[in-house]
Amino acid sequence: MxxxxxxxxxxxxxxxxxxxxxxxxxxxxxxxxxISEEMVECPTCNTYVSQSEGILSNGKFYCSKDCLNNKKA
CATH class of the missing domain: 1.20.5 (Single alpha-helices involved in coiled-coils or other helix-helix interfaces)
Known part of the structure; x- marks a missing residue:
């Protein structure tokens, strides 16, 4: 059983x-x-960062919180 x-x-x-x-x-x-591993350019400092590691804001990827806070107009 x-x-x-x-x-x-x-x-x-x-x-x-x-x-x-x-x-x-x-x-x-x-x-x-x-979100792929494609490299994108940070619009503030022109550094390349992968999409998975970047910070997405308004359709743009930023490399760090500093660049996000100091973003260009």
Whole structure:
């Protein structure tokens, strides 16, 4: 009896891994495409920073909080 319960739990876990875990990983990959590792220029100091590390404000990426506070008009 205990062997049957363990077998059912094991089969359920394998089904979970095959079908549901892949969907969760795909969702993460879709969100990563929104901000890429593309290098963009800071409009204040003209330094290049990756989009994932930059600070987004009004559609522009800034390299630091100082550049964001001292942004050019």
């Amino acid at each position: 205990l062997l049957k319960v363990i077998a059912v739990i094991l089969v359920g876990f394998i089904i979970y891994l095959l079908f549901f875990k892949n969907r969760r990983v795909d969702g993460v990959k879709k969100n990563d495409k929104l």
